[in-house]
Each structure stands twice: as structure tokens, then as C-alpha cells.
Amino acid sequence: MVVGLSSAVLLFAGVIFLTGSLRAEAARAKVAMPDILVQRLVGGRPRTIGVDEKAKIQLLPSVASVRPRVWGYVFLPALQGNVTVVGVDADRAALADLGGAIGEGRDLAPREKEMVTGRGLARFLGLRVGDELALPSAERNAPSLRLVGTFASSVDLYTADVLLCDDDDARAILGVPPGEATDLAVRVKNPEESRVLARKIADLLPGARVIDREGLERVYELAYGRRAGLVLAASLPALLALFVLAWDRLSGALPEEKREIAILKAVGFSTGDVVRVKILESFLVSLLAVLAGIVAAYAWVFVFGAPGLRAALVGWSVLYPEAPLTPAVDVADVLAIATSIMGPYLLVSVVPAWRAATTDPMDVMRA
Amino acid sequence: MTSHALVRRGRAAAAAILAVALALTGMFLHARAAGARRRAEQPAIDAVARRLPTSDLALSGGSRWLRAPSMEEPTAAFADGPATPDPDPAGAMMAPVDDPGRRPR
Structure with a gap:
């Protein structure tokens, strides 16, 4: 029974731990938003x-800045997947100054036809620092880019x-003409006014x-909540089957257990005491079982990577990030898992306990 | 039940409780260390994030046009309605059948 309950907790806690960790990772980069x-x-x-x-939006009160951004996707046949190409404007801060975001090589130098890529992308394409890459583009003048650095594993x-x-x-690779941008990113002076300002811009x-x-x-929130919800919903029949098994097991007390209850009653325990x-x-x-399941789920997700x-x-x-997940365990989630497993289990154990406790001890002793 | 059996059961229960308590302690220590490591990496994350178009993770987007769901489906809780199957192919245990010649992962 302990193994069955632990397995149910393992599945539920695994899904919730993984979802919580991914949400926390997305929140860590919210400065990009x-x-x-x-x-x-x-x-x-x-x-x-x-x-x-940009000029029209800039005139609105409480707008701090408007930044036209150039970015998009390029499908690489060799990869059978999309690469996210992101343009960087010249007045950016150097990555090298900030906490080791570059794992190998260096940051971009302006107007030098250079690129910095994710580790996985460079490895998948067999690129090393110093190599050149010509990306497929509709534009004839799209330049080849020289790889000067790759991002650190932490990012x-x-x-x-x-x-x-x-x-x-x-712009050249993605075919975005001069004077155009993929989108405009607006920063506001007071974030509380975002909604009002968004309406004004619309x-x-x-x-x-x-x-x-x-x-x-x-x-x-919805994307991961939806996926976690579907996985958990798919696991509900298994949990139900477990409780049916628990009911079956608890209601059919073993002769040894019946004898134990009979002895308790013979030495003065009331029915209420036995049920308690x-x-x-x-x-x-x-x-x-719940504690063992939570520990196993933790190890499954954060030690072994949730295979x-x-x-x-x-x-x-195709380009799968290999970085390990960082634990972001919410105590409320752990309590919710414990309650959802322990509550029904305790409920299904009450009736069989009462039934066993009301049996005449003499009948059991004679059997 | 004999007293020997009771003692054996008691010992087994105590061992199980001790093992779980030790594992829980190990879990908390591991979580604390991993959290501290990640916090130390925050400057690098911030530096990169300032250049990225979105804080969306680079998960399951490489082969689709949904690399940044926060921008590409900004108000969609579900594609068609609540409780409908996930239309997003990332939410599947197995990848769909590959194109001929492509090595499945």
C-alpha cells in the first residue's frame, strides 16, 4: 500500500515540481518582457x-521608451528546425561585463558581421568559434556571419x-526592410498605467x-498550467484505481489483524478507541508514503532531469536546452498533494476500521 | 502477535521514518544549494534577457512557429475551448512522425 500511494504522489508531485520550476525560470528572465x-x-x-x-507612441505621456526590435525565425533544413534570429542595436551593453553570459569566445563587435549563438545550436551545426555560417535567406545580400561566441550553460x-x-x-537575413521592425517594445514610467496606455496605443x-x-x-502560466492539468487529469483513473484497491485491502482485514483488534477490545478498548x-x-x-513519494519526485525531476x-x-x-532544472517547490503545492492523497485514503480506511472494530472479539478468538 | 514480531515491526517503522527524514533533509539541502547557484547566475540571465525579444524559454519551439507563445498566442487560454485536447504538439509524450530522412529524437 505504501508503494502504491508513493507512486501516486511521485506522479502528481513530479508534474507539479516540473511545472513550478519552468514557471520560475520564465520569471527569472522577466526583465526581457x-x-x-x-x-x-x-x-x-x-x-x-x-x-x-515609434514617434507617435513616444509622444504619449508616461511612455519611458519605445524600442523597435528586429527578430524572427529562420528555418534551417540541416536542422529541420527554426532558429530564432535576434538583432541587437549598437548601443547595447557588452555581455562580457555582466556575469559570464558568454561561455566561450566573446561578445559581438558592432558592424563586423559576427554572431553569438546558443551552445546547442553551435554544437548541432558543428560550428566552432571562428567558423562562418550563411543562413538561408530570401535576400541576396544576406551576409555570412562569423561565430565569435556561444552562450554559457547557465542561460x-x-x-x-x-x-x-x-x-x-x-534585417538582411530575415528580409525586414529598413524603416520596418518586427515589433515595438514599450517601457512605461509607471507599470500601473500599462493597461490604460495599451488602450491609448490601440x-x-x-x-x-x-x-x-x-x-x-x-x-x-496558462501554457504550462494546461499541460500539467492534462497530464494530471490523465493520471486520475490510476489514482481512483489505487483508492479502490486500498478500500478492498482495508475492508478485507487479515486474520492476524482481526485477532489484534479482538485482543485490543478484550483488554478494554472501546469501538471508538479501535477506530481511532x-x-x-x-x-x-x-x-x-506521501513523504517518500515527494522525495522520489524531487529526485526524479531535479536530480535525474524528469526522464x-x-x-x-x-x-x-531539435534544439533542446540541456540545463538542469532549478528547484522551485511551493509549500502550498506540497500540502495540496499531501491532502489530495492522504484525505481520500483516510476516508476509505474509516469504514473498514469501524466494521472490524464492531466484530465480537469472542467470535474472532474462536475462529 | 509475538513480542519479537512487534519489535521487528517497530524497528522497520523506525528505520523507514529515519530514512525518509534523512532523504527530506537531503532534499532541502540540495534545493538550497541549487537555488543559491541559480541566484548567482542571475546577472548573466539579466544580461542575456535584455537582448532577447521575450522571456519565453527555448523549449519545444525550434521546429514550430511558437517559439514565443506569450507573443504568438497572447490571449488564448485554449485553442478552441476549455478541456479540449492540447493542440500544442509540445504536450505529447512522443514526437509526431518525422519527415523522411530526419533522425527522430
Whole structure:
């Protein structure tokens, strides 16, 4: 019974630990999230937006900055997958100054036709620092880029499929004409005003899709909540079967257990005392099982990398980040798991305990 | 039940409780150390994040056009409705059938 309960806890806790860890990782990079994002839609599909729209938004009160961004995807046949090409403007801070974000090589030098990529991407393409790569592009003048650095493993979860290069090079590769940008990232002076400002921008630029920070954050919560919910929902029949088995096991007391109860009653225990003792026993068994299951789930996710579960929750991309997951265990989640397993188990143990306790001890002794 | 059997059961229970308590302690120590390591890496994460278009993780996006779900499906809780099967192919135990010639992962 302990093994069965522990297995149920292992599955539930594994899903919740993995989801919590991924949410925490996304939250760690929230500095990347603009307060407001402005995209242009044509026929409901995203198109590039004119950089001159920046001036209109900049005039609105409480706008701190508007940054046109050039980024997009390039499908690499050799990889059978997309690479995220991100343009970097010239006034950026050097990565080398900030905490070892570059694992090997160095940061980009402006206008030198250079690139920095994720470790996984460089390895998959067989690139080493100093090698050149020509990305497929619709533009004839798209330059070859020289790899000057790869990102450190600590940022692999964000950069596994990323290729950073100069804005101009990104434009040439992605086919974004001068004067156009993929989107506009707006920073506001007071984040509380984001929603109001987003509405003003939507009025100012009809046809634009304006997303505030809350909307951006919500999608991530929902994406992983949805996947975790589906995995947990799929596991519910197994949990139900376990409780049916527990009921069956607890109601069919072994002769040794019946004799034990009979002795307790013979020495003066009342029916209520016996029920209390049996419930306490079930509580201790389920508590031990829950703790063992939580420890096993922790080791499964954070020590062994959640084999078998990771694919269901995070996917199976060609460029898969290999960074280990950092524990982000919420005590409320652990308590919820413990309650959802121990509560039903204690409930199914009450009736069999009462039934055993009401049996005449003399009948049991004679049997 | 004999007194020997009771003692054996008691010892087994005590050993199990001790083992779980030790494992829980190990878990908390591991979590603390891993958390401290990750916090030390925060400057690198911030530096990279400032250049990225989104804080979305580079998961399951390489072969699709949903690298940044927060931007590409900004208001979609579900594709069609609550409790419908996940249309997002990342949420599957196994990858779909590959194109001919592509090595499956």
C-alpha cells in the first residue's frame, strides 16, 4: 500500500515540481518582457511595423521608451528546425561585463558581421568559434556571419535556439526592410498605467495588436498550467484505481489483524478507541508514503532531469536546452498533494476500521 | 502477535521514518544549494534577457512557429475551448512522425 500511494504522489508531485520550476525560470528572465508590445496585423496575421510609429507612441505621456526590435525565425533544413534570429542595436551593453553570459569566445563587435549563438545550436551545426555560417535567406545580400561566441550553460534555457547578430545583419537575413521592425517594445514610467496606455496605443494605431505585460505573463502560466492539468487529469483513473484497491485491502482485514483488534477490545478498548487507532495507523502509513513519494519526485525531476515526464510537459525540440532544472517547490503545492492523497485514503480506511472494530472479539478468538 | 514480531515491526517503522527524514533533509539541502547557484547566475540571465525579444524559454519551439507563445498566442487560454485536447504538439509524450530522412529524437 505504501508503494502504491508513493507512486501516486511521485506522479502528481513530479508534474507539479516540473511545472513550478519552468514557471520560475520564465520569471527569472522577466526583465526581457516589455511593459507593452505593439505588433501590426494585416488580415489577422502579424506583419512588420513601421519604425516611424515609434514617434507617435513616444509622444504619449508616461511612455519611458519605445524600442523597435528586429527578430524572427529562420528555418534551417540541416536542422529541420527554426532558429530564432535576434538583432541587437549598437548601443547595447557588452555581455562580457555582466556575469559570464558568454561561455566561450566573446561578445559581438558592432558592424563586423559576427554572431553569438546558443551552445546547442553551435554544437548541432558543428560550428566552432571562428567558423562562418550563411543562413538561408530570401535576400541576396544576406551576409555570412562569423561565430565569435556561444552562450554559457547557465542561460541555455533561454538561448538554446538563439542567434544574436547586428540589427542590420538580422534585417538582411530575415528580409525586414529598413524603416520596418518586427515589433515595438514599450517601457512605461509607471507599470500601473500599462493597461490604460495599451488602450491609448490601440486607439492611436488602428490595426495594431497591443499586448500588455499582464497578457504576456498570463500565456505562460496558462501554457504550462494546461499541460500539467492534462497530464494530471490523465493520471486520475490510476489514482481512483489505487483508492479502490486500498478500500478492498482495508475492508478485507487479515486474520492476524482481526485477532489484534479482538485482543485490543478484550483488554478494554472501546469501538471508538479501535477506530481511532486504526485511523492513526492509516495516517502514519499514508504520511510515510506521501513523504517518500515527494522525495522520489524531487529526485526524479531535479536530480535525474524528469526522464519520461519532461517530453510531455516541455516538448521535444531539435534544439533542446540541456540545463538542469532549478528547484522551485511551493509549500502550498506540497500540502495540496499531501491532502489530495492522504484525505481520500483516510476516508476509505474509516469504514473498514469501524466494521472490524464492531466484530465480537469472542467470535474472532474462536475462529 | 509475538513480542519479537512487534519489535521487528517497530524497528522497520523506525528505520523507514529515519530514512525518509534523512532523504527530506537531503532534499532541502540540495534545493538550497541549487537555488543559491541559480541566484548567482542571475546577472548573466539579466544580461542575456535584455537582448532577447521575450522571456519565453527555448523549449519545444525550434521546429514550430511558437517559439514565443506569450507573443504568438497572447490571449488564448485554449485553442478552441476549455478541456479540449492540447493542440500544442509540445504536450505529447512522443514526437509526431518525422519527415523522411530526419533522425527522430
